[in-house]
Structures are given as C-alpha cells and as structure tokens.
Amino acid sequence: MSMQTTDATATMRATGKPAKKKSSGRLMILGFLSPTLLILIFMVAYPIFSLVFYSFHNFSALRPNAGMTPAGFDNYSYLLSDPDLWQRFVFTGKFVFLCVTLQMIIGIFVGYQLQKSFRGRDVIFTLLMMPMMLSPVVVGFLWRYMLNSEWGIVNYMLTLVGVGKVDWLGQTDAALWAAAAADTWMWTPFIILLATAAFRGIPETIYEAAEVDGASQAYVFFRITLPMSAPVLFIALILRLIDSFKQYDLFFALTGGGPGSSTETVSFAVAKTAFNYFYTGEASALAVILLCIIIGLSLILVRHLMKLGERY
Amino acid sequence: MAKIELKDLSISFGAFTAVDKVNLTVNDGEFVVYLGPSGCGKTTTLRSIAGLVDATNGDILFDGERVNDLKPSERNIAMVFQFVSLYPHLKVRENIVFPLKARGIPSSEIKRKLDWVTEVFGLGDELKRYPAALPPGAKQKVSLARAVIRDPAVLLLDEPLSAIDEQFREEMRWELGHLQRELGVTTIYVTHDQREAMSLADRIVLMNNSKIVQVAEPDRIFHKPDNIFAGQFIGSPSMNLIDLVPAPGGLRLGDSAIVLPEAAIPADVASSSQKLRLGVRPRDIRLVNEDAAGSFPVEVEDIYSVGRERYFLFRIGDNEYQGVDHRVDQGTGESRIAFEKDGLIFFNAETGERVSAMEKAA
Amino acid sequence: MTKAQTDSVQKLTQWFLIALLAVYTFYNLGPIFWLIISSLKSRADLFAMPPVWFFEPDLSGYQQVFGVGAAAESASAFGVLDSLISSVVVSTVGTALAVILGTMGGYVCSRFNFTGKNDFLFFVLSTRMLPPVAVLVFYHLMFARLGLADTRTGLVLVAVFANVGLATWIMKGFFDGVPKEIEQIALVSGYTRLYAFFRLVLPMVKGGIAATAGFCFIFAWNEFAFASILTTTKAKTLPVKISAASGATGIEWTQICAAGVVLIIPVLVFFYLIRKHLLMGMTFGVLGRR
Numbered sequence: 025m026s027m028q029t030t031d032a033t034a035t036m037r038a039t040g041k042p043a044k045k046k047s048s049g050r051l052m053i054l055g056f057l058s059p060t061l062l063i064l065i066f067m068v069a070y071p072i073f074s075l076v077f078y079s080f081h082n083f084s085a086l087r088p089n090a091g092m093t094p095a096g097f098d099n100y101s102y103l104l105s106d107p108d109l110w111q112r113f114v115f116t117g118k119f120v121f122l123c124v125t126l127q128m129i130i131g132i133f134v135g136y137q138l139q140k141s142f143r144g145r146d147v148i149f150t151l152l153m154m155p156m157m158l159s160p161v162v163v164g165f166l167w168r169y170m171l172n173s174e175w176g177i178v179n180y181m182l183t184l185v186g187v188g189k190v191d192w193l194g195q196t197d198a199a200l201w202a203a204a205a206a207d208t209w210m211w212t213p214f215i216i217l218l219a220t221a222a223f224r225g226i227p228e229t230i231y232e233a234a235e236v237d238g239a240s241q242a243y244v245f246f247r248i249t250l251p252m253s254a255p256v257l258f259i260a261l262i263l264r265l266i267d268s269f270k271q272y273d274l275f276f277a278l279t280g281g282g283p284g285s286s287t288e289t290v291s292f293a294v295a296k297t298a299f300n301y302f303y304t305g306e307a308s309a310l311a312v313i314l315l316c317i318i319i320g321l322s323l324i325l326v327r328h329l330m331k332l333g334e335r336y
Numbered sequence: 337m338a339k340i341e342l343k344d345l346s347i348s349f350g351a352f353t354a355v356d357k358v359n360l361t362v363n364d365g366e367f368v369v370y371l372g373p374s375g376c377g378k379t380t381t382l383r384s385i386a387g388l389v390d391a392t393n394g395d396i397l398f399d400g401e402r403v404n405d406l407k408p409s410e411r412n413i414a415m416v417f418q419f420v421s422l423y424p425h426l427k428v429r430e431n432i433v434f435p436l437k438a439r440g441i442p443s444s445e446i447k448r449k450l451d452w453v454t455e456v457f458g459l460g461d462e463l464k465r466y467p468a469a470l471p472p473g474a475k476q477k478v479s480l481a482r483a484v485i486r487d488p489a490v491l492l493l494d495e496p497l498s499a500i501d502e503q504f505r506e507e508m509r510w511e512l513g514h515l516q517r518e519l520g521v522t523t524i525y526v527t528h529d530q531r532e533a534m535s536l537a538d539r540i541v542l543m544n545n546s547k548i549v550q551v552a553e554p555d556r557i558f559h560k561p562d563n564i565f566a567g568q569f570i571g572s573p574s575m576n577l578i579d580l581v582p583a584p585g586g587l588r589l590g591d592s593a594i595v596l597p598e599a600a601i602p603a604d605v606a607s608s609s610q611k612l613r614l615g616v617r618p619r620d621i622r623l624v625n626e627d628a629a630g631s632f633p634v635e636v637e638d639i640y641s642v643g644r645e646r647y648f649l650f651r652i653g654d655n656e657y658q659g660v661d662h663r664v665d666q667g668t669g670e671s672r673i674a675f676e677k678d679g680l681i682f683f684n685a686e687t688g689e690r691v692s693a694m695e696k697a698a
Numbered sequence: 699m700t701k702a703q704t705d706s707v708q709k710l711t712q713w714f715l716i717a718l719l720a721v722y723t724f725y726n727l728g729p730i731f732w733l734i735i736s737s738l739k740s741r742a743d744l745f746a747m748p749p750v751w752f753f754e755p756d757l758s759g760y761q762q763v764f765g766v767g768a769a770a771e772s773a774s775a776f777g778v779l780d781s782l783i784s785s786v787v788v789s790t791v792g793t794a795l796a797v798i799l800g801t802m803g804g805y806v807c808s809r810f811n812f813t814g815k816n817d818f819l820f821f822v823l824s825t826r827m828l829p830p831v832a833v834l835v836f837y838h839l840m841f842a843r844l845g846l847a848d849t850r851t852g853l854v855l856v857a858v859f860a861n862v863g864l865a866t867w868i869m870k871g872f873f874d875g876v877p878k879e880i881e882q883i884a885l886v887s888g889y890t891r892l893y894a895f896f897r898l899v900l901p902m903v904k905g906g907i908a909a910t911a912g913f914c915f916i917f918a919w920n921e922f923a924f925a926s927i928l929t930t931t932k933a934k935t936l937p938v939k940i941s942a943a944s945g946a947t948g949i950e951w952t953q954i955c956a957a958g959v960v961l962i963i964p965v966l967v968f969f970y971l972i973r974k975h976l977l978m979g980m981t982f983g984v985l986g987r988r
Contacts, residue, residue, distance in 0.1 A: 052891055053810050056802035057818065060862055063799070064821055067859040068828065071836040078835070085839055130722060137719050150970045152723070154730050157965040159920035159937040162958040166733055169951055175745045177732055209729060221977050232388050233421040237482070238409035239438035247438075251425040259867075263826065270829030273922040277941065295831040299927060304835060311832030318827050326820055 072315065078308035086302040099309035108285070109293070109310070115200070116269065116289045122204040123211070123268040128261060130208070131215025136245070138216065139223040149220070156213040164277020167206040168193065196286040199279050203287060207274055211264060218260040222253035255332045262325045269318055290314050338412075338489040338522050339364045340385065344394035347380055354380040356546040357394070362524060367516050370526045371533040372543035373569070378526045379418075379494055381543075385524065386415050386492050398489065414488035418495040420475045422467040422482075429463040432482045439486075453481040456515065473504035480512075484519060491516070493525040497532065509535055530570050534558070542566055560681075564688040567615045567681060573647070576621070576657040579685060580612040587612065592653035594632045600677060604691070611685040620679025621659035623648070623666050631674040639668055737955035744951055759956030780932075781939040787850050788925075788935060789918040792857025796914045797907060799858065800865025805895060807866065808873035809881070819870075825863035830923035841928055848930045856924045861914040868913065872906030873899070905975035912972045916965055936961055 079099055083092035103109050138149055155163070170177050171192040179189040192202045226249065234244045250257075272291040275281060281288040281296070288296070294314065298307035340362040347355040355377040362368045370378035383389040385396060387408035395402050403411050414435070422431050432453060436446045454463065457477050467475055476496055483491060497505045497512075513536050516523050527533055533540050534554045542549040542557065542565075550562040561567035567575045580587040586597045596614070598606060605612070624631045637656065638649040646666060648659050650673065659673060682691045736744060740756035764779075803822065807815055837856070838847075846852035876899055884894035900907075922937045929938060940957045969976075 049810055049891065050812075052895075053806050053812055056806040060799045060803045060822065060866070061818075063855075063859055063862060064825065067833075067855070068821070068824060071833045071840070072828075074836050074840075075832065085835070134719065134722055137715065146970075146973055148723075150966070150973055151730075152726050153969055154962060154966065155726060157916055157920075157962050157969065158958060159922060159940070159961055161920075161922045161937045161941050162954065162961065165940070165949065165951075165954045166729055166958065169736070169949075169955075170729060170732060175747045175749075177749055180747065180749055209725065213726070217976060224977055227419075227421070229417045229419055229421040230423065232408075233415070233417060234423075234434075234438070235388065236386055236408045236413060236415045237435035237438055238486075239434070243438050247434075248423055248425075252423070254425070266827050270827075270831070272829070272831055276922075291829045291831045294829070295834070295923075295927075298831070298835045298838075304839075307835050311829070311835060314829055315832055318829065319824065322823070322827050323820070326823070330816065 075308045075311055075315070078305055079312045080309075081305050083305045083308075084302045085298070085304040092305070095305060099306045100313075103306065103309055103313065109290075111286075112288055112290050112293050115287065116291075118200060119204060119207075119271070119289065120265065120268045122200070123207045123271075124261065124264050126204065126208045127212045127215050127264055128257070131212045131260070132219050132250075132257065134212070135216045135219025135223060136249070138220050152216060153213045155210045156217075158210065160210065160273035161277045163206055163210045164274045167202065167209070168278050171202050193279055194283055196283065199283065199287045203274060203278055206278055207268060207271060210274075211267070215260050215264065218256055219253070222256035223249060225256075226252050255329060258325070258329050258332060262322060262329070265325070266318055266322060269321075270314075338398045339400075340490060340522060340524070341397040341400075342381070342385075342394065343397065345381070345384065345391055345396065346393040347377075347384055347389060348392045353546050355384070358548055360541060360548065360551065362522060365520045365522055367513075367523045367525065367536060367538045368541060369533040369537035369539075370524065370541045370543060371530060371569075372528065372549075374528055376543040377546040378541075378543045382492050382494055382524060382526045385490070386413055387411050412489040413492055414483035414486060414490075415492040416476065416479045416483050416494065416496045418498055420467070420472065420479065420499065422475055422478055424467055426466075427463070428459065428465055428467060428470070428478050431467065431478055432459075432463075432485055435482060435486050449485050453485050456484075457481045471504075473500045473508060476500060476508065480515075484515075484521070488521065491519075491521045491523045493523065495527050496525075498527070498529070512536065530572065534570075542569065544569070560690070561615075562690055564613070564615065564683050567683070567690075571617050573618045573658050573660065575615045575617050575681075576659075577683075578614045578616070578652065578655070578657070580614050580682075587614075589614070590653045590655055594652060597630065600630060600675070600680065602682070605682045608691055610691060612691065613683045613685040615681040615683055616675050616679055618647075618658045618660040620676040621657075621661070622674050622676065623659070623661045623663045624672050624674045626672060628672065628674055630677075631672045633670060633672050636666065636668050636671045639666060733955050733958050737952065737959050739952060741952065756952075759952035760960070762950070762953050763956045763960055781934050781936045784850055784853070784929075784933050785919065785935040785937075788853040788857055788933075789915055792854045792861065792918045793911055793914040795854070795858045796861035796865045796918075797869075797911045799862045800867075800869045800910060800914075801900075801903075801907060803862070803866040804869025804871075805873050805899070808870045809878070819867070822863040822866045825859055825861075830860075834924065834927050837924070838927060847928060848933050850933045852928055853925060853933055853935065856928065857914075857918040857921065860921065860924070861917055864917075865910050865914055868910045869903070869906060872903045872910075875906075876902050905972070908972045909975040912968055912976065915968065919961070919965060 078092070080095060080097070081092035082095045082098070134152070138145065138152075158166075171179075173179055173189055173191045173194065176192075178192070183189060190198055192198045230248065230252070231244065234248055239247065270291050271289060272295060275287060275289055275292050279287040281292055290310070291314065294307050294310045297303050297310060340360075342358050342360045345355055345358045346353065358377075358381060360368075370381065372378045380389060384391050387403070387406060387410075391404055396404055398411065408415075422428075423434065426434065429450065433446050433450055436449065454460065457480065459477065459481060462470060462474060462478070467478065470478070476499070479496070497508055500508060509532060516536075525532075525536060537554055539551060540554055540557050541551050544565050550557055550566045552560075552562075557566060558570055561570065564577065568577070579590050580596070581590070582588070583595050586595045587601065588595050634650040634652055636648050636650045640647055644662060645660050646663060648661070648666065649656055650659060650671070651657075683689065684691050737759050738755040738757070739750075739753060740758070743750050743753045743756070803818075807819060841847040841852050846855070880898050880902070881891065881894040884898055885891065889897075920937060921935070922941070925933075925935045926938045926941065929935070934942075936957065940954055940961075
C-alpha cells in the first residue's frame with residue numbers, strides 16, 4: 025500500500041493533475057443521494073402537496089369515506105379572520121423571541137467559559153448537557169412538578185428569599201415565562217455545545233497575535249471570537265428558532281395549552297384541530313400557513329448563512 | 337527602539353527545561369537570528385520575550401527595565417508567527433490596522449500609518465481582499481505590515497518564511513533585511529534555516545538542547561565555530577569530522593595510514609596534549625594531481641554533479657567523507673585529495689570545544 | 699489606570715463571571731438533582747411542604763417503571779418492557795439508517811459540485827423545519843392506508859426522516875475536514891472512488907460518525923409528537939408511555955421522575971464517550987479549514 029501511495033504521488037507530480045473519471049463521480053452522486061431523496065420525496069414533498077390539497081377541501085380524517093368537498097379558500101379565510109389564531113401567533117412569537125434570546129446569550133457566555141481548559145472540564149461539560157438529553161415530555165412534566173404553586177420547589181425557594189408564591193401555570197404571562205424557562209433550560213446546552221466547538225476551532229495563534237497586538241479581552245471577544253464563530257452560531261440560531269417555533273411536546277406536558285387556550289402555540293392549535301376536533305381540512309390550512317412562515321424564515325436565514333460562509 | 341537583555345533566563349514546563357540559563361544582550365536596532373534544530377528552545381525564548389510564555393527563572397530587560405510581569409500588550413513588541421495568524425473574517429486593511437484600533441488610536445493617525453505601510457509593502461489591491469484569497473507569501477507580508485504599523489520597539493519573528501514557497505522566500509528574505517535596516521527596529525528572528533540566518537543576521541545565536549552554543553557574527557560562526565556542534569550545524573554540506581591520532585611526524589587521520597604533517601598544524605594545537613578531532617568542510621577538500629604538495633591518496637566511491645559543482649564521496653580508513661570540487665575529469669576509484677590549509681579546524685575530541693586558546697581570548 | 703488598579707478590576711470581572719457561571723450551573727443542574735431526588739420519594743414525601751431533604755428512599759417509582767416487585771401485579775404498573783423494546787428498536791435502527799444516509803449525502807456534498815447541491819442541502823434541512831404536527835395530519839392518513847400505523851417500522855421511517863437532515867449537515871462538516879488529497883492519491887493509484895471512500899475516508903471520520911449518531915440517537919430516543927399520534931398500543935415508545943402516566947388518577951410523579959432518570963442514563967453514557975468528537979467537529983464545516 026505504501027508503495028502504491030508513493031507511486032501515486034509521483035504520477036500526480038508528473039502529470040500535474042490526478043486522473044479523474046467524470047462518469048464514476050456522477051454515478052456516485054446519484055447512488056449516494058437517491059435513497060435520501062426518495063425519503064425526502066415520500067416523507068416531505070408528498071405530504072406537503074397533500075396538505076396543500078387538503079387545505080382547499082372540507083374533509084375530516086374521522087370520516088374518510090364521507091369524501092371531500094372542495095372548499096376554495098374557505099379554510100384560510102376562516103382561519104385568518106379568527107382572532108384566536110392571531111393571539112396564538114403573537115404568543116408563539118413572544119415565546120420564540122424569549123427562548124432564542126435567552127438561549128443564545130446564556131449559551132454563548134457559558135460556551136466561552138467552557139472553551140478554556142481546566143480540570144474536570146469534560147465531566148462538568150457532560151453534566152451540563154443533561155437537560156438536552158431528556159425527553160421534552162419529561163422536561164414538561166418535571167417543570168410542571170417544580171412549578172406547582174402549592175408544593176413546587178420553585179415557589180418554596182421564592183418564599184425562602186421573601187418573594188411570594190407565584191401561580192406559574194395559572195396566568196398567561198407567568199406561564200409564558202415558565203415555558204420559556206423550561207425550553208431555555210432544556211436547549212441552552214445545545215447552544216453551549218455548538219458555541220464551545222466553534223470557539224475551540226479558532227487557532228491559538230490568532231489569540232496570541234491579538235494579545236501581542238494589544239487587544240483587551242472584551243475587544244478580542246467581540247472583534248475576533250464572535251465574528252470568527254459566527255457561521256456556527258448562526259446555524260445554532262436557525263435550529264433553535266425553528267425548533268422553538270414548532271414547539272409542541274413541552275406545552276403538551278407543561279401547560280396543556282392552559283390556562284384556557286392562552287398558551288397554545290400555533291403547532292398546538294394544529295394538533296388540537298386535527299386530532300381533537302378532526303377538522304382535517306382546517307388543520308391542513310393552518311399547517312400550510314405555519315410551514316410557509318418557517319420555510320420562508322429558514323430560506324432567508326440559510327441564504328444569509330451561505331453568504332457568511334463564502335468569505336473564508 | 338530598545339535594547340534587550342536576557343539574564344539567566346530559564347523556562348521549564350514541568351520536568352522539561354526548554355530554556356536553560358540563557359544570557360544574551362541584543363543591542364538597539366540589531367538584527368539577531370536565533371538558529372538551531374527544532375526543539376532546541378529558540379521559539380520558547382522568543383515567546384518569553386513576547387510575554388506569551390512566563391519565565392521560570394531569570395530576568396528579561398527592555399532598556400534596563402524588567403518586563404517579566406508585563407503583559408504582551410504592554411511590552412511594545414510586535415510579532416509575526418510561523419503559521420499565518422491573520423484574522424480570516426477581516427479584510428486585509430482591517431487586519432493591518434487591528435493593533436491600532438485595538439489601542440483606540442484616532443482614525444486620522446490610522447489612515448496616515450496605513451498609507452505608509454501600504455507603500456512600504458507594495459500592498460494596493462490586496463487591501464480590500466480577505467486573507468483567504470491571498471497566496472501564502474502575500475499573507476506573511478500582511479502579517480509583517482500588521483506588525484510594523486505600530487512602530488514597535490522590538491520586532492519578533494517566529495520562522496515567518498517557513499510556510500512560503502522557495503522562490504518567493506528568497507525574495508522576501510531580501511525585502512525583510514532591507515526593511516529592518518530602514519526601520520532600524522530591534523529584531524529577533526527565529527529559524528532553523530541556516531541560509532536565512534547567515535543572510536539576515538547581524539549576529540547569530542546558535543542554540544542546542546536548551547542552551548546557547550555560540551553567539552557571533554555569521555562570518556565568524558562559519559569560520560571559527562566554538563565547538564563541533566556549531567561547526568556541523570552551519571554550512572552545507574555538513575563539516576567532515578576526522579579523529580586524529582598522534583603519530584611520528586604529525587597526526588594520523590583516524591585508522592588510516594595517512595599522516596597530517598606537523599607543518600599543517602598550528603602551533604597551539606600541536607602543543608596541546610588533548611585528544612583531537614579535525615573538522616574540515618567539504619568545500620575545503622580539493623581533488624588534486626599526483627604531485628600536489630600535502631596531498632594523499634583516497635578511494636573515491638561515488639560522485640555526482642549539482643550545476644558546476646561535483647560532490648564526491650571518499651573513504652579514509654573505515655569512514656566515509658564528503659567533498660565538493662569543480663573538476664570534471666574525476667571518476668570513481670583511486671584518487672588524491674588535499675585539504676585547504678585555512679580550512680582545518682581542530683576540536684578537543686572529548687569536550688567538543690575548538691582548540692585555539694589564543695583565538696578564544698581575543 | 700495603574701497596574702494595580704487594572705489588576706483588581708480584572709479580578710473583580712473574573713469573580714463576576716464565575717458567579718454568573720455558578721448561577722447558570724445551579725439553574726442547569728438543580729432540576730436534574732430534583733428529578734433524581736423525587737424519583738426516590740414516596741407519595742407522601744413528594745408533596746411535603748416544606749420539601750423533605752432526608753427521607754427513606756422509596757423505589758416504588760422504579761418498580762413501576764420496570765413492572766417488578768410490589769408493582770408487578772398492581773393496576774398502575776407501567777408495563778414498560780414493550781415500550782422499552784420499542785424505544786430501543788426505533789432509536790437504534792432509525793439512528794443507524796439516518797447516519798448511513800447522512801454519511802453518504804454529506805460525503806457527496808462535501809466532495810462534488812453538482813447542480814442543485816445547495817437546493818439539496820436546504821431540502822434535507824427542511825426535515826428539521828417541518829413542524830411534526832403539520833405533517834402528522836398527513837402521516838396519520840398515509841400510515842393507516844399503508845398499514846404502518848402503530849408499527850415499529852413506521853416509527854423507524856419517521857426517525858430516519860426526522861434525523862437525516864441534521865446527519866447530512868454534520869457529516870458534511872466532518873468530511874470537509876478531510877483533505878481531498880486522500881482520495882486523489884488513491885484514484886491515481888488505480889483505486890476506485892468507492893474504495894477510497896470506504897477504506898480511506900470513512901476511517902478518518904469515525905469520530906464524526908459517532909458524534910452524528912449521538913445526536914440522532916438523542917432526538918430519536920426522546921421523540922414524542924410523532925410517536926404519540928402514530929401509535930396506539932403495540933409500538934408505543936417510552937416517552938409516550940410516560941405521558942400516559944398522567945392518566946385518570948392524576949399524574950404519577952414518582953413514575954415520571956423514575957422513568958426520566960432511566961431514560962437519560964443510556965444517553966448520558968454514550969454522550970460522555972463521544973464528547974471529544976462533539977467538540978472537535980460540531981461546526982458543520984462552515985468554519986472552513988484554517
């Protein structure tokens with residue numbers, strides 16, 4: 025093998041370029057991508073087209089034999105004129121904003137501290153990752169248990185420091201903060217992981233050069249560390265933005281959408297319409313609206329990401 | 337501008353001593369090159385002068401002031417690293433002015449300095465590019481521009497040319513020497529390439545095994561190496577070493593029958609009673625005709641040409657040695673060679689020191 | 699400022715940062731600690747106010763989770779074994795397939811330039827963008843029609859679909875870190891690209907594969923939305939089973955906490971084993987090679 029390698033290098037030097045077979049490359053691309061493409065078509069493209077189709081019909085999955093009657097834009101116009109839906113979008117927006125902001129700030133801060141090497145770092149690092157490894161349902165229940173207004177540990181600790189008990193899950197605003205705290209608890213470790221990886225990817229000499237150049241720690245952080253890891257942090261941001269936008273499991277276990285329906289996210293509303301009321305057509309329309317928003321948002325962000333990556 | 341003094345400088349990492357009691361004075365405006373094999377402690381010394389590594393013992397003085405406890409940014413130094421350390425997310429212009437901006441220098445001043453280095457380094461179109469778009473040589477040029485833009489008191493260069501193509505390296509070497517003389521900045525340069533050291537240095541600091549072996553001007557270190565290591569490390573191809581054994585009428589070369597006549601041996605060497613070893617550089621060995629004075633027979637085993645020069649491998653007794661000459665009529669087999677008289681360097685075989693008491697005192 | 703002053707300012711900042719870190723660590727680990735404590739409490743201790751810190755450990759939660767001991771016969775037994783098997787099968791098979799597809803896709807996207815490459819990369823990531831509830835409406839109907847409803851095969855399919863996007867992106871990042879010369883040398887030596895891929899490149903990204911698998915496993919292991927709607931009895935996974943503990947008699951907190959602890963252990967061990975690779979490679983290749 026080693027002989028072969030030497031020969032190969034020699035040939036490469038002699039001819040100046042490696043032998044390349046175009047057709048084999050194309051075959052490989054096709055062979056390697058087609059299974060994934062099949063799954064994507066079957067599990068993404070097909071459902072989306074069907075969703076769009078259903079969304080223009082009156083149809084209930086409970087009675088598939090009753091057939092579907094064309095409904096035009098009825099589902100959409102009904103949804104868009106429903107003040108409850110707007111309220112859900114506003115709630116979802118608030119939730120997404122709170123979660124992403126908190127998670128990015130805390131995650132970048134802790135990640136920056138953890139990129140430094142110190143004794144026991146690996147163990148602490150692994151321990152801090154635990155919330156991310158729990159099932160969202162468990163997380164929901166755990167926080168519901170801790171936030172119970174009567175016997176929850178959180179209120180107990182609040183009374184210890186002299187703050188009164190808060191009815192966390194019984195009021196809309198408190199419930200929003202409770203949900204954000206739970207989501208942030210669970211997913212900040214994810215940002216920490218990506219941020220630490222990104223920060224550690226910056227070569228030591230860059231920092232040494234900056235030190236010699238006389239840059240203060242804060243200056244280095246904002247002018248070098250952050251911009252150099254921007255692409256990774258941006259991916260983290262995109263993933264969290266999308267995930268919190270479609271958050272469903274957590275609310276299912278934590279608030280059940282309550283009090284009333286005030287903590288129902290758009291996702292929650294889709295599930296309820298589809299599987300509690302079985303208004304499949306209407307649920308499809310709502311899902312299409314949600315999809316458009318998420319995909320539109322992602323397209324903008326991913327395009328920006330590609331631009332970020334091009335520089336280097 | 338500054339004078340740098342290292343006093344009994346030692347640096348250890350755990351049980352490993354990277355720099356062992358080094359003493360050195362670098363004069364204001366001097367260009368000093370640290371030369372030595374990898375792992376000899378030269379880069380560690382440089383990094384301790386920069387403040388990136390803490391000295392375990394001893395002092396580092398800039399213009400007589402102890403700087404051990406100062407941070408790199410407070411030492412008024414600039415450094416160029418072996419591997420390109422440009423900030424990849426900043427355009428070349430932003431890279432160059434980074435040290436000024438980091439110190440909050442007013443923008444009019446920054447503009448003036450930028451214009452100056454742009455001209456000195458001939459950077460025009462490059463300013464608007466990102467570093468990734470530049471070839472390695474141009475990148476190091478930018479690193480250099482970033483280093484000198486602040487008028488540092490000391491310029492530290494850690495193998496700055498090693499990542500650059502041979503051809504461009506030559507060009508950069510000329511430019512670097514020129515620039516240093518123009519700026520007059522005290523410069524310490526680390527390299528393992530003796531050609532860089534010989535061509536750039538006012539003085540070479542030769543290091544080996546964490547210690548300084550010799551500090552001298554390039555010419556002197558070449559012609560009067562203090563010891564066997566200095567003699568062998570500098571010069572290419574490497575110096576031949578032949579053990580000498582006392583014999584009637586002179587000194588016998590190794591286990592051969594050839595005797596170096598007394599006439600060829602300096603008086604102070606002849607009078608010493610030490611065990612000796614002879615150092616002779618390949619270019620100080622000539623292929624000669626039968627009748628040449630002081631010549632002796634050897635067996636030439638192999639021979640090849642590099643341009644005008646003929647490299648030949650020959651045998652004295654059981655050992656092989658190398659020589660370089662211009663004669664083209666020479667083939668392998670029986671032949672005669674002679675040593676240039678000035679090219680003979682005598683070492684103490686036990687200590688490795690050069691035997692020449694008078695020289696050393698002077 | 700004098701040197702002493704800068705020093706003291708720096709020291710203060712340092713302490714402030716450490717304090718912030720401590721607050722975060724408390725926020726992060728406190729609930730985990732509480733989860734473990736609560737999983738060992740008896741019903742009475744669970745609701746005690748003020749909370750009891752010292753108590754006789756009560757393993758009934760764990761007994762119910764595994765359906766052993768006193769809980770073996772009781773009506774509230776979790777009957778978890780089937781769900782455990784479901785979870786293990788779905789997560790491991792799903793993860794394996796997703797990683798294989800992601801590795802293939804990531805390699806091709808890292809090495810070749812072809813029309814529609816960026817579209818493909820966006821398209822695979824869309825598997826992560828789709829809100830489960832949006833496609834669930836359709837999956838629900840489709841699975842019923844194909845006989846995949848309430849089967850482990852169906853859930854494996856979902857696990858592959860849900861993870862292949864992230865797997866492709868992460869693996870592309872790892873492949874970007876392998877020099878192209880590796881294959882070029884093999885190609886000019888007369889080996890095929892397939893040989894170079896399997897024998898030369900794959901061994902170099904072993905760590906990356908482990909990291910990708912770790913991520914996919916976490917997501918597959920914890921997946922709830924799809925599993926809760928696409929299964930009814932036979933193929934129920936653990937998270938779904940846990941949510942069922944909030945049934946008619948109120949929420950079985952001890953069981954939920956015990957199940958949470960049981961669920962996290964395999965992931966935690968796996969994560970600790972692959973932590974180095976996670977830190978080295980989780981940059982999606984967007985930082986380039988420098």
